[in-house]
Amino acid sequence: MPRPSLSLITAGAVLALLAADRTAHAQDTLWDLLRSGDPVRKSVQAAPPAPVLDPATGKPLAAAAAAEAARRRGGFMGFFDTVSHNLRRLGKALNSDIKVSGYKTMGFHSESISGSSESYQNDTYFGRRSLGGIYDNTDLTISGKLGGVINFETHYSNSLYGNPYDNRLSLNYQTRRLKIDAGDITGAIVGNTLIDFNRTLNGIQLSAEVMNGLRLTTLLSQTKAQTRTITLPGGNGPGPYFVYAGQIVDGTERVRVNDREMAKGVDYTLDPFTGELRFKPGTIIQELDTIAVTFETYGYNHTPGTLMGLRGDISLIKGARLGVTYLSQTSSQNRGGIKFKTDQFAGYDNPATPYTLDFPVEMVIVRDSTGKITSAAPKHPMTVTVGGVPQVYGTDYLVDPLLPNRVYFSRGIPSTQIVRITYVPLIDNDNPGDRSVMGLDAQIPLGKSGNLVAEFASSSMDLSGRGLGGSAWQLRGDMKLLGDKLRWNWNLRDIAPGFTSIESPGFRRNERGLTMGFDYQAARTLKLTANIENTKRPSYNYGATGLGGYAAAQGMDDFSQLNFGVNWQFGRGQLNYLHNGMTTRISSGGHSIFQTDNLSLGYDLRSLKLDLSLARNKNETAGYLAGTGTTTTPTLFGTDSLATRLILRWIANDRLAMTAVWAASQLNNSGRPGTTARDLQLTADITPLRNMKLTLGFLSQDSGGYSLLSSTGTGTDTSARTGAVPPPLFTRQSGFPTPGTGLYGGTGLGIGSLYGGGYNGGLGFGGNYSGGLLGGSYTGFGISSFGGRSRGLNLSLSYQPWPTLDLGFTWNKSSSEGDYQFNSDRNDVGLNVSYTLGENFALQTAMSRQQVRYLGAGGSTSSNLFFLNMRAKPLGRLVTNLSYQLMQTNSSVNLTGGTGTGTTTGTGFFGGSNLNSYGLRLEYPVWRGNNLFFQYDTAATTGYLASDQRTMMFGIDFDLTQSTKFTLGWRIQEHLMKGDTSTGLSAYSYRARSLDADIQMRF
Incomplete structure (x- = not known):
């Protein structure tokens, strides 16, 4: 049968x-x-x-082999499967594993263009087309292991939307006795804390155990990033603070407030792209507190230097160790010319949304005698186009002079338009001068009692033909006493004012003195801590140096600190008390005093978690702030504040959780009006149904509207100001003043010495041990905001009534006023719907409405957006994609009015823009998964840059492998600008026909 x-x-x-x-x-x-x-x-x-039966033997195949046999194809297309299979087998045989993610598209386009070729290139290729019709669009990350021993990672992207410093290549080889890192690496030579080095570099580092007890580490590289340390005052709130307008190397930053180092993700967040620093809810940083931030940053016009390092570690008997370190950095002699950078964006429909550039623009800023900006313009010409149409600075767009990586347009721009901005990034080279440093260190173990470390270093620097040198030594010990119950660490040091190290992020400074710390575990539930410090620090006169020069020390400031802490754990809670007192006696006269007593209670009541703190803070500063250098009587000002904070987290059950954060700081200013800063945040997560989630949030923040240090500002308290007030040093308009103005005063002191007890005084702008060096970036950026006030209410609802239907609704109503804000009332509503029946039918739609009203004479904007996309198979095999987009914007913006950021000049704009866009794509399989396709897109824009855009394509897709596709097609594309000939916009229209051959790979 x-x-x-x-x-x-x-x-x-x-x-x-x-x-x-x-x-x-x-x-x-x-x-x-x-x-x-x-x-x-x-x-x-x-x-x-x-x-599945083997056709040769008639016997069943194993599951994996059967799946492989099912995937393989015969004939020409099967060739690619065979190659892929053989490569996998080769990698396994060689003990190599390579992982690829991203995409790459290569193509040849034979085109016929009539009209504006530049507009066509911008719209179609985004600046990535090569000569001869070749098109390349790449964003790939490749990593893995070769031969089981060599690790590598590389990333390459040619997109104008990406960060150019994301392109990298690194190799790593490691055995028990040898380690090699090459390419884009984090170079580190450590062991002597006086000259410890850790930087982002491009080079090679080798560490080898050449013989028992001797390890050598060598480093040869070019500098890739620069080191910066910035000190800024608080703003009576959690932020935002803008510490830098440029590319911060993510992961290199450290932040501290006065003497407390903060934990990233716990105490603060820092956006490495925008430089925006925010502290956690309930954190009020008072204006006489100091925030110190150290980090690495990429500089586009930075000229890399050469860095060389060598360290030898000799292990002696019974844990003793001897180390020798040598580091040198040579500046490049070829400064070269300036380089332009082009960034590209899709249009934003709201003119209040800034276009954030990869790097800050080189700006020329002019201020009046009070520090306010009177004019600001790019130092080098900028070329800005929207859809190929040139824009005019001061009329169509502006650059924020204090955050010069942000560009604002006076109109909302449809998302179909391409915005291209070509500019000269800020020229900010490393601190000048070739430098070298050499050090010796020794570690002597003291058995169970701890260890003793002695370190010595000597440095030299050639600063524009002027020799600079210094030496440093320190003794430090880590002791364990009383059966490990008492830990005692101490540090005796003398770092000369002229001592400099190779740039590396950190807070180490030139000083001499003694620091001691005690940690005593009195009982299992009771711990006592104490710290004592007494040091003398160079009083650098920054007011007497030019940009990039060296500030000589004029005397020594006296710094002393005493803090004492108690931690008691009981049951489900813990009680903490901390007293901290810091004082700096300034050599030229004046002082800075900071005292705080903080009592906090944390308790866990199963479903309710409580965190309550009460603190009394006293800040007092006496300094010469007149700025003329002839003042004989110091200006005295200060605050006495009472700060409270309450955090409640209540988890009633798996359907209800609530969080409340309340913080207030009542500041009594000596001889001036008082003010109260507040921060209130409420959040509720509710799950009324198993498939429904509701989130409610309320925010109210107020910095008090008054700055002790400014005679002008925003808020309701400004009219109550009386008495003599120092110059407006830290308003939104001032940023970092130039040396010799009010910030430094006659003595040229920095704010690190004047505020917060002077704990952050003497920190160099170039990282560790660079106190006398001042870089060019110390001017030009905004720092703190004192007039901020914001309030917001938001609601988010997600609901899945059936497995095939998802609904989402969002509503946000907010108001913001003050520095760094846009002084506006805002109302947003959004709705999202997703319905799917698997591969045969899917529908997504989104609707949103946004209204922004600018306070004062700033005008208003409104935007409405509707989006719909549908995918279906009406005839079983015919894949049909339909899309529709509607956008309506209306703007009434006055760039010269309002109480906004203070950065706007130029004229106003009144008008709107409408966009209607349709799209259709049809795909039909014809042969072994290869598809015929037809695509038609059209977009009509009215109002600003009115135009009609149409694109039609048809052809065939060949699936070469699971991740590779070859496309051959014909394309007709046109972009017709509307308006009469007097506008000149018709010159940017074009029509194009092209035969396209593309290979697309996705991994």
């Missing part, structure tokens, strides 16, 4: 299941079917897989 074929058996089983399912659902209505989705796909149980 002949055996029935496998295909007939399988088909019969499937037909029987379908018939049974149709009977079961015979009484279902259309509404029932829509609620449950595709009944066939949901109810049919898959038949047990029949064995």
Whole structure:
């Protein structure tokens, strides 16, 4: 009897299941079917897989082999599968594993263009097309291991939307006795804390154990990033603070407030792209506190130097160790010319949204005698186009002079328009001068009592033909006493004012003195801590140096600190008390005093977690702030504040959780009006139904509207100001003043010495041990905001009534006023709907409405957006994609009015823009998964830069492998600018026809 074929058996089983399912659902209505989705796909149980037979032997194949056999194709297309399979086998045989992610598109386009070729290139290729019709669009990350021993990672992207410093290549080889890192690496030579080095570099580092007890580490590289340390005052709130307008190397930053180092992600967040620093809710940084931030940053016009390092570690008997370190950095002699950078964006419909550049623009800023900006313009010409149409600075767009990586347009720009901005990034080279440093260090173990470390270093620097040198030494010990209950660490040091190290992020400074710390575990639940410090620090006169020069020390400031802490744990809670007192006696006269007593209680009541703190802070500063250098009587000002904070976290059950944060700081200013800063945040996560989630939030922040240090500002308290007030040093308009103005005063002191007890005084702008060096970036950026006030209410709802339907709704109403804000009332509403029936039908739609009203005479903007996308298979095999987009914007913006950021000049704009866009794509499989396709897109814009855009394409897609596709097609594309000939916009229209051949790879 002949055996029935496998295909007939399988088909019969499937037909029987379908018939049974149709009977079961015979009484279902259309509404029932829509609620449950595709009944066939949901109810049919898959038949047990029949064995796949080997055509040669007739025996069943193993599951993996059967799957591989099913995937392989014969003929020409099967060639690519065979190559892929052989490469995998080769990698396994060589013990190599390579992982690729990203995409790459290569193509050849034979084009015929009439009209503006530049507009066509910008719209179609985004600046990535090469000569001869070649097109390349790449963003790839490749990593893995070769031969089981060499690790490598590389990333390359040619997109104008990406960060150019994301392109990298690094190799790593490591055994028990040898380690090699090459390419884009984090170079580190450590062991002597006076000259420890850790930087982002491009070079090679080798560490080898050449013999028992001797390890050598060598480093040869070019500098890739620069080191910066910035000190800024608080703003009576959690932020935002803008510490740098440029590329911060993520992961290199450290932040501290006065003497407390903060934990990233716990105490603060820092956006490495925008430089925006925010502290956690409930954190109020008072204006006489100091925030110190150290980090690495990329400089586009930075000229890299050469860096060389060598360290030897010799292990002696019984844990003793001897180390020798040498580091040198040579500045490049070839400064070269300036380099332009082009960044590209899709249009933003709201003119209040800034276009954030990769790097800050080189600006020329002019201020009046009070520090306010009177004019600001790019130092080098900028070329800005929207859809190929040139824009005019001061009329169509502006650059924020204090955050010069942000560009604002006076109109909302449709998302179909390409915005290209070509500019000269800020020229900010490393601190000048070739330098070298050499050090010796020794570690002597003291058995169970701890260890003793002695370190010595000597440095030299050639600063524009002027020799600069210094030496440094320190003794430090880590002791364990009383059966490890008492830990005592101490540090005796003398770092000369002229001592400099190779740039590396950190807060180490030139000083001499003694620091001691005690940690005593009195009982299992009781711990006592104490710290004592007494040091003398150079009083650098920054007011007497030019940009990039060296500030000589004029005397020594006296710094002393005493803090004492108690931690008591009891049951489910813990109680903490901390007293901290810091005082700096300034050599030229004046002082800075900071005292605080903080009592905090944390308790866990199972479903309720409580964190309560009460603190009394006293800040007092006496300094010469007149700025003329002739003042004989110091200006005295200070604050006495009472700060409270309460954090509650209540988890009632798996359906309700609430968080409340309340903080207030009442500041009594000596001889001036008092003010109160507040921060209130409420959040509720509610799950009323198993498939519904509701989130409610409320925010209210107020910095008090008054700055002790400014005679002008925003807020309701400005009219109450009386008495003599120092110059407006730290308003939104001032940024970092130039040396010799009010910030430094006659003595040239920095704010690190004047405020916060002077703890952050003497920190160099170039990282560790660079106190006398001042870089060019110390001017030009905004720092702190004192007039901020904001309030917001938001709601977010997600609901999945059926497995096939997802609904989302958002609502946000907010108001913001003050520095760094846009002084506006804002109302946003959004709705998202997603419905899917698997591969046969899917629908997504989104609707949003945004209204922004600028306070004062700033005007208003409104925008409405509707988006719809549908995918279906109406004829079983024909894949149909339909899309529709509607955008309406209306703007009434006055760039010269309002109480906004203070950065705007120019004229106003009144008008709107509408966009209607349609899209259709059809795909039909014709041969082994290869598809014929047809695509038609059209977009009509009215108002600003009115135009009609149409694109039609048809051709065939060949699937070469699972991740590679070859496309051959014909394209007709046109962009017609509207308006009469007097506007000149018709010159930017074009029509193009092209035969396209592309290979697309996705991993």
